[in-house]
Amino acid sequence: MSSSNLSNQGAAMGSDLFDVITQQDQVKGDVLAKNQKLLFDLKREISLSSKNNFTLDRDVKIIDKKIALLVKNRISLEDVLQSGEALDLNSKTTTIKDKSKREFYGQLFYLLQNNTHYIAQLAKLVKVGEIDNLLQCVMFTLYGNQYEEKEEHLLLSMFQKVLQEEFKEATSIGSLLRANTALTRMMTTYTRRGPGQQYLKQSLIKPLQNITNERDMNLEVNPSTVYEAYINDYETKTGKPSPLKRKVSPEECAQNPQVKEIIAPRIEKLISLGDAFLDSIIGSLDSVPYGIRWICKQIKELVEKKFAPNVTQSQTCGLIGGFFLLRYINPAIVTPTAFMLVENILPNSKKNLTYPAKMLQNLANNVMFGGVKEFFMEPLNVFLNKNRDRLNDFLEKLTKVENLDENLNMDQYVALGKSTETNITITLNEMYFVHSLLEQHINVLAPNPDDPLRLILSDLGPAAPQLSRAENANVELKLINRFADQQAESSNPDQIYTETKHLLFNVLREMATYNKQVPQSQQITSFAAMFQVAANAKNLELQDNLKKIVVNMKILIQKHNYAHNDQDMIGKMKKDLVNEFFNFDAHIQKSNSDLEKLKQVLAAIQEHNVFLQQQIKVYEEYLNNVKASYDTADSSKKKDKKKDKKDKDSKTTTTTTSGSSSPKSSKKGPFKFAYSQLEKDGMIIESEVPNDKRSMIFFNFTSEQPGIFDVVLMYRNVSVTEIRLQLDELLEMQSVGKVEYETDFIKLNVNLLIFLLNKTFVTGDNPVDKKK
Amino acid sequence: MPLREFKIVVLGSGGVGKSALTVQFVQGIFVEKYDPTIEDSYRKQVEVDGNQCMLEILDTAGTEQFTAMRDLYMKNGQGFVLVYSIISNSTFNELPDLREQILRVKDCEDVPMVLVGNKCDLNDQRVIGTEQGAELSRKFGGCAFLEASAKNKVNVEQIFYDLIRQINRKNPVGPSKKEKKSVCMLL
Numbered sequence: 029m030s031s032s033n034l035s036n037q038g039a040a041m042g043s044d045l046f047d048v049i050t051q052q053d054q055v056k057g058d059v060l061a062k063n064q065k066l067l068f069d070l071k072r073e074i075s076l077s078s079k080n081n082f083t084l085d086r087d088v089k090i091i092d093k094k095i096a097l098l099v100k101n102r103i104s105l106e107d108v109l110q111s112g113e114a115l116d117l118n119s120k121t122t123t124i125k126d127k128s129k130r131e132f133y134g135q136l137f138y139l140l141q142n143n144t145h146y147i148a149q150l151a152k153l154v155k156v157g158e159i160d161n162l163l164q165c166v167m168f169t170l171y172g173n174q175y176e177e178k179e180e181h182l183l184l185s186m187f188q189k190v191l192q193e194e195f196k197e198a199t200s201i202g203s204l205l206r207a208n209t210a211l212t213r214m215m216t217t218y219t220r221r222g223p224g225q226q227y228l229k230q231s232l233i234k235p236l237q238n239i240t241n242e243r244d245m246n247l248e249v250n251p252s253t254v255y256e257a258y259i260n261d262y263e264t265k266t267g268k269p270s271p272l273k274r275k276v277s278p279e280e281c282a283q284n285p286q287v288k289e290i291i292a293p294r295i296e297k298l299i300s301l302g303d304a305f306l307d308s309i310i311g312s313l314d315s316v317p318y319g320i321r322w323i324c325k326q327i328k329e330l331v332e333k334k335f336a337p338n339v340t341q342s343q344t345c346g347l348i349g350g351f352f353l354l355r356y357i358n359p360a361i362v363t364p365t366a367f368m369l370v371e372n373i374l375p376n377s378k379k380n381l382t383y384p385a386k387m388l389q390n391l392a393n394n395v396m397f398g399g400v401k402e403f404f405m406e407p408l409n410v411f412l413n414k415n416r417d418r419l420n421d422f423l424e425k426l427t428k429v430e431n432l433d434e435n436l437n438m439d440q441y442v443a444l445g446k447s448t449e450t451n452i453t454i455t456l457n458e459m460y461f462v463h464s465l466l467e468q469h470i471n472v473l474a475p476n477p478d479d480p481l482r483l484i485l486s487d488l489g490p491a492a493p494q495l496s497r498a499e500n501a502n503v504e505l506k507l508i509n510r511f512a513d514q515q516a517e518s519s520n521p522d523q524i525y526t527e528t529k530h531l532l533f534n535v536l537r538e539m540a541t542y543n544k545q546v547p548q549s550q551q552i553t554s555f556a557a558m559f560q561v562a563a564n565a566k567n568l569e570l571q572d573n574l575k576k577i578v579v580n581m582k583i584l585i586q587k588h589n590y591a592h593n594d595q596d597m598i599g600k601m602k603k604d605l606v607n608e609f610f611n612f613d614a615h616i617q618k619s620n621s622d623l624e625k626l627k628q629v630l631a632a633i634q635e636h637n638v639f640l641q642q643q644i645k646v647y648e649e650y651l652n653n654v655k656a657s658y659d660t661a662d663s664s665k666k667k668d669k670k671k672d673k674k675d676k677d678s679k680t681t682t683t684t685t686s687g688s689s690s691p692k693s694s695k696k697g698p699f700k701f702a703y704s705q706l707e708k709d710g711m712i713i714e715s716e717v718p719n720d721k722r723s724m725i726f727f728n729f730t731s732e733q734p735g736i737f738d739v740v741l742m743y744r745n746v747s748v749t750e751i752r753l754q755l756d757e758l759l760e761m762q763s764v765g766k767v768e769y770e771t772d773f774i775k776l777n778v779n780l781l782i783f784l785l786n787k788t789f790v791t792g793d794n795p796v797d798k799k800k
Numbered sequence: 801m802p803l804r805e806f807k808i809v810v811l812g813s814g815g816v817g818k819s820a821l822t823v824q825f826v827q828g829i830f831v832e833k834y835d836p837t838i839e840d841s842y843r844k845q846v847e848v849d850g851n852q853c854m855l856e857i858l859d860t861a862g863t864e865q866f867t868a869m870r871d872l873y874m875k876n877g878q879g880f881v882l883v884y885s886i887i888s889n890s891t892f893n894e895l896p897d898l899r900e901q902i903l904r905v906k907d908c909e910d911v912p913m914v915l916v917g918n919k920c921d922l923n924d925q926r927v928i929g930t931e932q933g934a935e936l937s938r939k940f941g942g943c944a945f946l947e948a949s950a951k952n953k954v955n956v957e958q959i960f961y962d963l964i965r966q967i968n969r970k971n972p973v974g975p976s977k978k979e980k981k982s983v984c985m986l987l
């Protein structure tokens with residue numbers, strides 16, 4: 029850029045350049061600036077901690093899987109120990125010693141971050157096993173500043189490219205966005221970022237608690253299940269076999285009067301719980317994060333473009349609902365613990381929660397219950413009918429958001445006063461991983477021999493192999509724009525305009541400070557003077573920014589006809605700036621409420637982090653135990669491992685002393701039961717014992733340890749065979765609906781067995797003895 | 801012979817036709833519309849090899865966002881139908897992990913299972929060859945393999961019948977010869 033050119037520009041500016049600045053209210057501006065600094069720090073912390081949680085969460089799952097394999101002798105202890113190393117990466121940082129390597133990587137990630145088509149293409153090329161790692165790197169590292177509008181903007185425009193591809197390939201509306209693809213994974217990973225999680229908390233916690241706080245709530249409306257539960261309940265409570273026939277057809281179950289009586293109020297309850305969810309979701313429309321609404325908008329526009337005019341409103345809403353409800357809201361409803369919405373969940377709540385989720389699901393898909401699918405859901409059509417319009421209306425509203433460029437303006441004050449430099453926090457392994465993916469797919473990603481990506485990759489050389497966990501660490505990588513000039517020309521004019529506008533504001537602000545310190549006569553009123561000041565102060569960043577403004581303005585005027593001339597252009601930008609930024613009261617109010625919300629988000633993330641850390645501690649202790657038992661007892665290896673596994677499963681960790689090692693002298697019994705009596709009571713369901721022998725058979729029940737019962741079958745006072753019963757096992761059978769306890773020669777009713785054991789051994793009165 | 805109960809779980813990626821297969825089997829109707837499932841449960845009584853069986857079939861969510869629900873129903877299931885679509889690579893590639901998870905949850909190597917390549921009526925769009933399916937079933941310890949079409953009712957009953965037979969072989973009904981010994985003096 030020649031200096032004569034610049035001074036010409038300066039001459040054309042006019043002296044009212046600083047009108048923008050003088051309209052600022054300094055005091056309020058400072059309050060806002062302070063709030064914004066706090067917000068910025070908070071957002072950074074949320075971004076880093078949510079990334080850390082994401083990785084920890086995955087690590088916990090990996091170790092869990094490996095331990096399970098270890099228990100089955102499928103992998104070695106060393107393998108497991110290795111994956112347990114250095115789990116918490118957050119604390120470990122390093123630098124890349126080689127300066128040119130550091131810069132090349134800075135250039136590479138700048139290129140990837142700003143030219144979104146590389147990642148968009150890559151996401152479709154990678155293998156199943158690689159996609160999660162890639163997405164993690166994209167969502168939490170490359171665009172890891174989750175509240176940074178510029179990064180959000182870039183990330184979303186990357187989405188746009190992938191979405192467009194998906195629509196291009198689609199053959200029918202019915203199949204769109206249904207299968208699990210790189211895109212749907214991306215959409216979900218996106219909802220896992222801070223803002224998405226915040227909305228879930230806000231809209232779901234209350235209606236969820238209606239269910240998860242209720243220990244005894246049962247919303248089961250499947251008549252077969254209700255029928256069985258009714259029988260089980262009857263038998264375990266009374267000790268008498270139920271007069272009802274087992275295993276009848278679902279239709280018959282549904283006709284049973286008791287079953288009907290149980291189900292009717294549950295249907296009512298479900299409808300009111302469903303309403304509560306819907307009210308809350310619809311009511312918090314305004315807090316749905318912009319990016320999520322924007323994705324909904326894209327879906328709507330793309331589907332209308334592609335299938336018009338043969339697309340109905342209900343089809344469009346079905347698709348939007350397919351993303352918003354099916355992939356975003358409903359998973360959080362059915363597994364709220366995985367989303368940090370509820371800390372612990374009772375087993376009965378789990379099943380209960382699937383019902384409201386199914387109701388919302390059918391509502392969004394515009395599908396009635398019943399028909400060829402679960403017939404017993406039909407009464408819930410009441411819910412669908414009364415809410416269909418309401419939901420569609422909401423889904424329509426969801427898509428009413430500005431386009432990316434307009435939105436970027438909304439909160440721009442945040443970006444002001446911040447340096448234009450970008451750093452990302454990335455691990456060495458992430459760098460090497462992305463590098464090697466790019467290498468593999470370079471021919472598709474950059475077919476052109478002088479594509480910038482090719483140039484950078486050839487400077488970088490081959491990708492290093494993955495490091496062991498112990499060697500891996502975080503790097504603060506400064507992103508560098510290697511192709512500064514070409515870049516501006518190729519990007520979208522709205523984007524250039526916005527960027528220029530904000531550069532201008534930054535520069536003017538800085539100059540206003542300068543003007544305050546000098547007499548009126550020396551005050552700056554032109555661009556040329558600004559260049560002078562910047563040069564005198566040796567302020568390189570200021571110089572760069574000024575140059576960029578001039579270059580951008582030229583591009584906008586000459587290439588895109590944004591304005592007639594410089595003056596016109598500046599006038600336009602000034603007007604925009606005044607409109608956008610100086611409604612301070614509203615901005616301050618908003619920043620206060622944002623601060624409050626973000627603090628809550630951070631608290632939740634940190635809480636989850638503590639939970640994950642504890643889990644890892646449990647695993648560490650477990651692994652230490654295994655190691656110890658390997659070292660000491662070689663003969664009883666298997667046994668020790670089994671026991672450890674049990675400890676782990678029950679989550680009671682280390683010091684569970686198993687009963688068998690220290691037998692307690694709490695022997696109870698024997699209690700004697702006649703075969704004929706048990707048969708009469710309905711306990712014996714089936715038997716191989718010949719009829720004529722039955723009258724001479726007794727069962728002796730004894731218990732040496734709580735929960736374990738030995739039953740000896742006596743024939744003419746001779747012991748014939750023995751069965752060992754475990755209460756745990758029986759309860760487990762009952763909970764999964766198994767009612768028959770099978771031994772080699774006899775089948776017993778589980779409910780009645782539990783009743784008898786409880787009655788005899790726990791409460792101490794022997795029902796049979798009493799009868800005698 | 802009394803009615804025996806079988807708990808069957810149908811698993812696989814979204815859109816492969818789990819619901820279509822299940823509903824075709826239970827109701828004899830092909831579901832054209834794609835309505836992603838969260839979790840549906842069906843019962844049907846059938847006669848297999850002269851025995852009356854009550855099947856409880858759990859049709860699960862293929863949508864990956866619901867995978868956190870899997871552990872629970874894997875624990876309760878006795879037999880598993882693993883479905884992919886012959887016109888989609890990714891649905892095929894997801895199955896080995898799914899099988900791993902079943903074996904892990906069941907803590908057992910020998911779990912009754914049928915591998916199903918669905919939508920075989922769409923032969924012109926096929927991307928997974930029959931041989932590839934067979935190859936995968938060999939990797940799955942020689943588990944049963946069928947190509948099926950929920951739409952044209954090809955091999956639908958066979959899937960469930962085969963599974964019932966497998967479960968029967970694993971836990972035979974009534975006493976086996978060997979077990980009888982202990983009580984033979986009674987008999």
Ligand SMILES: Nc1nc2c(ncn2[C@@H]2O[C@H](COP(=O)(O)OP(=O)(O)OP(=O)(O)O)[C@@H](O)[C@H]2O)c(=O)[nH]1
Nearest residue numbers: 815816817818819820832836837862919949950951
């Ligand atoms: N041509 C053809 N289409 C099928 C077949 N089976 C299912 N479909 C179609 O594929 C789509 C998805 O089928 P579903 O049975 O709903 O898929 P799913 O596996 O239950 O999907 P999720 O519930 O989301 O896990 C529907 O439009 C079906 O009509 C088949 O054998 N042939």
Ligand SMILES: [Mg+2]
Nearest residue numbers: 818819836837
């Ligand atoms: Mg389905």
